Amino acid sequence: MANEQTPFKRIASDFAANPIAVFGLTLLGLVVLTALLAPLISPQNPYDLAQLDVVEGRLPPGSASPAGGRFWLGTDDQGRDMLSAIFYGLRISLTVGVVSTLIALVIGLALGLAAAYFGGRSEALIMRIADIQLSFPAILIALILLAVLGQGTPKIIAALVTVQWAYYARTVRSAALVERRKEYVEAARCLALSPLRIVFRHLLPNCLPPLIVVATVQVAAAIALEATLSFLGLGLPITEPSLGLLIANGYQYLLSGKYWISFFPGIALLMTIVSINLVGDQLRDVLNPRLQK
Amino acid sequence: MLVYIIRRSLQAVLVLLVMSVIVFVGVYAIGNPIDILINPQADQTERELAIATLGLDKPLWTQYGKFLLGAVHGDLGRSFVHSTPALGLILERMPATLELAIAAMLIAIVLGIPLGLWAGLKPNSIAGRSIMAGSILGFSLPTFWVGLMLIMVFSVMLGWLPSNGRGPTTMLFRIPVSFLSLEGWRHLIMPATNLALFKLALLIRLTRAGTREALLQDYVKFARAKGLSNARVIGVHVLRNILIPVVTVIGLEFGSVIAFAIVTESVFAWPGMGKLLIDSINLLDRPIIVAYLLVIVCMFIVINLIVDVMYSALDPRVRLVDSTS
Numbered sequence: 001m002a003n004e005q006t007p008f009k010r011i012a013s014d015f016a017a018n019p020i021a022v023f024g025l026t027l028l029g030l031v032v033l034t035a036l037l038a039p040l041i042s043p044q045n046p047y048d049l050a051q052l053d054v055v056e057g058r059l060p061p062g063s064a065s066p067a068g069g070r071f072w073l074g075t076d077d078q079g080r081d082m083l084s085a086i087f088y089g090l091r092i093s094l095t096v097g098v099v100s101t102l103i104a105l106v107i108g109l110a111l112g113l114a115a116a117y118f119g120g121r122s123e124a125l126i127m128r129i130a131d132i133q134l135s136f137p138a139i140l141i142a143l144i145l146l147a148v149l150g151q152g153t154p155k156i157i158a159a160l161v162t163v164q165w166a167y168y169a170r171t172v173r174s175a176a177l178v179e180r181r182k183e184y185v186e187a188a189r190c191l192a193l194s195p196l197r198i199v200f201r202h203l204l205p206n207c208l209p210p211l212i213v214v215a216t217v218q219v220a221a222a223i224a225l226e227a228t229l230s231f232l233g234l235g236l237p238i239t240e241p242s243l244g245l246l247i248a249n250g251y252q253y254l255l256s257g258k259y260w261i262s263f264f265p266g267i268a269l270l271m272t273i274v275s276i277n278l279v280g281d282q283l284r285d286v287l288n289p290r291l292q293k
Numbered sequence: 294m295l296v297y298i299i300r301r302s303l304q305a306v307l308v309l310l311v312m313s314v315i316v317f318v319g320v321y322a323i324g325n326p327i328d329i330l331i332n333p334q335a336d337q338t339e340r341e342l343a344i345a346t347l348g349l350d351k352p353l354w355t356q357y358g359k360f361l362l363g364a365v366h367g368d369l370g371r372s373f374v375h376s377t378p379a380l381g382l383i384l385e386r387m388p389a390t391l392e393l394a395i396a397a398m399l400i401a402i403v404l405g406i407p408l409g410l411w412a413g414l415k416p417n418s419i420a421g422r423s424i425m426a427g428s429i430l431g432f433s434l435p436t437f438w439v440g441l442m443l444i445m446v447f448s449v450m451l452g453w454l455p456s457n458g459r460g461p462t463t464m465l466f467r468i469p470v471s472f473l474s475l476e477g478w479r480h481l482i483m484p485a486t487n488l489a490l491f492k493l494a495l496l497i498r499l500t501r502a503g504t505r506e507a508l509l510q511d512y513v514k515f516a517r518a519k520g521l522s523n524a525r526v527i528g529v530h531v532l533r534n535i536l537i538p539v540v541t542v543i544g545l546e547f548g549s550v551i552a553f554a555i556v557t558e559s560v561f562a563w564p565g566m567g568k569l570l571i572d573s574i575n576l577l578d579r580p581i582i583v584a585y586l587l588v589i590v591c592m593f594i595v596i597n598l599i600v601d602v603m604y605s606a607l608d609p610r611v612r613l614v615d616s617t618s
Contacts, residue, residue, distance in 0.1 A: 132308060135597060137552040140589065144316060147574045147582050224435050231437045232559055232571055247438055251560075255456060259445050266438035273433040281429075 014286040024278025031272050035090040042084035061260050074260040076249060082260060085246055086268045092242040093272070096153070097223035100160035105215055107161065108168025113207070115169065116176035117199055127173065130166035138163040142225060146234045156235050160222050171214045175207040209287040216280035220273045227269055243269045298598070305594040309587065313364070316586050317357050360583070369587065370580030374573075379584035383566050387588075388468045389459055390565030393557065394550045396481055397488035402543065405493045409500025414527070416505060424497060431494025436553060440487040440560035447483060454483050457562035484561040488554060492546055499542055503535030510534075537604075544600035548593045 016022055034041070061074040061082075073082035115123040133141065145159040179185065180203060188198045227244030229235035231251075236242050241249070243265045250261025351359075360370060369380040412424040448456035459471055459480055471477030507513060508531065516526045555567030562568065566585060573581035 136590075136593060137549040139555065140552040143555065143570070143574075144586055148316070220433070224433075227435055228437055228556055232556065234571075234574060244435075244437075247441065251441060254441055254445055255449060257449055259449075262438070262441050263445070266435065266442070269435055269438065270433060273435070274430070277429065277433050 011286055015282055018282050018285075021278055021282030024275045024282070027271060027275035028279055031090065031268075031275060032094065034087055035094045038084075038087040038091045042081075042087045044081050044084050046080045046084040046088055060258075061264075073264045074258075076246075076261050077253065082246075082264055085241065086243070086265050089241055089243045089246050089265060090268055090272070092236065092240050093223050093226060093244070093269070096157060096160070096226050096236070096242065097219050100157045100222050100226075101164065101215055101219045103157070104161040104164035104218070105168050105211070108165040108170075109172050109204075109211070111165070112169035112172030113176055113199055113203065116173045116180060117195065117203070123173075126169060130169050133166045134170075138221070138225060139228065142229060143232075143234065146229060151234060151237060153236055153240055156226060156229060159229070160226060163225065164218055164222065167214055167218060168211060171210050172207050175210050176203050179203055179206045213280060213284045213287055216276060216283055220276035220280065223269070223276075224273055243272075298602070301598055301601075305598070308594065309590055312590050313361065313583070313587055314357070316583050317360060318353065364587070369584035372573075372578055372581050374576050374578045374581075379580040380588070382569065382581060383584055383588050386564060386566040386569050388470065389563060390551060390554050390558070390567060392470055393481070393484055393488060393554055393563060393565060394547065396485035397550055397554075397557075398492065398543065398547060400485055400489035401492035401496050404489075405496030406500050406539065408493075409497040410504055410527070410532070412497065413501040413504025413508070416501070425501070428494040428497040431490050431497075434490065436487060436491060437556050437560050439490060440484070440557060443483050443487055444560070455480055459564055484557050484563050487560070488550060488557045491553070492550060495542070495546065496539065499539055500535060503538060504531060507531045507534050541600055541604050544596065544603060548596045551589065551592065 015025075039045070073086065075081055076085065111126050115126045142159045142163050145162055146155065149155040149158065185198060185202055188202050193201075226235055226242060227247070230242050230244030231248040233248065235244060238245065246265035247262045247269070250258070250263070250265070253261050363370065367380065368378065371377065372379050372382055375382060408424050412421040415421045444456045447454045459477070471481045513526060513530055516530045521530075551567075554563075554565060555570060557563065558565045558567040559571050566588075569581065570585045572578075573585070
């Protein structure tokens with residue numbers, strides 16, 4: 001038993017077999033670290049108005065800053081260092097993406113498990129709502145909700161959760177439907193364990209692998225959607241400038257050739273989404289039991 | 294088949310009704326359009342007069358009842374801002390959106406299927422790998438940002454293409470279109486490419502997967518054993534069999550292209566329904582928001598139905614059965 005691989009070790013070694021995926025994971029690690037450490041590593045606090053001077057507005061990348069350093073990525077219209085603004089924006093984008101995914105995950109998980117375990121009417125109802133919702137593009141549903149709810153951080157999280165829950169509910173239900181017919185569930189039933197215990201201790205852990213894959217890809221989708229909505233002016237408020245808002249802010253200066261205000265936040269967004277997608281792609285292969293040797 | 298279509302239509306009406314209630318109540322329950330629409334200097338009597346003219350003093354369910362009655366007669370209310378029928382405004386903008394969406398879809402099809410086929414036939418070649426890497430990038434690039442970068446390169450730096458608007462339109466069967474004039478093309482090509490990118494990536498992946506699968510099938514091996522030319526094996530036997538899922542996806546994705554046109558239209562100031570929606574949300578012009586959503590839900594229901602019917606026509610193995618029956 002001692003030299004037997006734990007599942008975690010097997011997954012880790014399978015994952016490391018693909019250099020592109022490892023690159024994605026490294027990039028993702030850097031992005032997350034940057035977001036976490038933003039206040040420590042940013043050259044200035046981009047939202048401390050005392051540090052901003054409009055005179056330094058719209059400086060091109062590499063301009064000297066009065067503090068003695070350089071604005072490596074230029075400044076925006078208010079003289080804000082773009083590098084610092086991107087670090088802080090990354091924090092906000094990632095937080096909104098991850099929080100909304102986690103909430104949607106819990107809701108979708110609960111509804112999907114309930115549908116699979118209890119079946120009947122409740123299953124038909126939950127799955128029918130999910131089907132109808134999934135037949136409309138996510139952006140349309142999010143737009144409807146934001147038009148209805150108005151703006152603000154909790155509201156955009158609510159919109160992202162509404163858009164996402166159906167994916168999880170579907171994934172969990174289909175996994176759980178397969179698992180509940182297996183013998184270990186039957187055995188647990190024979191032991192007269194309570195339904196809650198069977199669902200959470202026995203069914204749930206076995207439904208997790210496909211869910212992790214969907215959740216990874218969905219975090220990227222949520223971040224992209226939030227950026228799009230913020231760009232359209234329907235997402236986060238101006239006091240919480242995510243990457244999408246930074247890009248929107250640079251839009252008006254683009255035509256006069258001041259590309260950097262929109263360009264660099266977009267690169268940060270792209271790096272985030274690509275790294276998550278690369279990791280998600282490899283996880284799908286690693287966690288797929290049909291591809292296991 | 295007929296029963297299926299009737300069943301689906303009934304279901305569609307139900308979805309439409311539920312959507313209309315949610316949207317109407319939601320849209321009318323938030324904010325106060327009076328604050329935006331009426332001159333702040335107006336006195337109380339003027340305010341009340343305006344509220345009464347717009348019908349905003351009635352209880353919500355009366356407003357909805359009136360709206361529903363009108364909707365059945367093709368009247369979705371009047372825009373608060375433009376004072377013209379909301380449905381008319383949307384239909385007026387629809388050709389621009391449809392032209393953009395169709396152009397985008399054509400770009401995605403014309404490039405996506407051959408590229409996907411190539412990547413599927415030679416999966417390990419440099420070209421095949423580059424196509425796949427490009428498609429992953431196409432999935433990850435945020436559409437609105439790519440639009441901005443296109444404007445930066447082609448309008449600002451190179452000065453080749455106009456950055457916004459539709460340009461002069463030509464009338465075709467009394468519908469204004471851009472694609473009949475060179476100037477129109479210059480306006481159309483950039484937004485259409487922008488909108489096409491995501492679908493292009495999707496079609497490449499789909500065609501590649503289908504090709505790789507089809508190449509392993511017995512009928513392809515048999516066709517080769519018969520000594521058919523490579524072009525015939527691929528053009529007739531492989532291509533025909535991968536077209537079924539591809540056609541379905543094209544149909545289904547058309548709706549999503551129209552939805553995503555909201556973003557592209559905002560970036561390129563393209564005068565379509567999507568831009569109208571965003572402007573209306575910002576101005577709290579509720580009748581337009583409600584009318585837009587009902588129109589687009591109708592479009593989706595029709596598109597989904599057409600795809601289902603087409604699917605069964607293309608593939609005789611598929612039988613249309615409603616899951617509840």
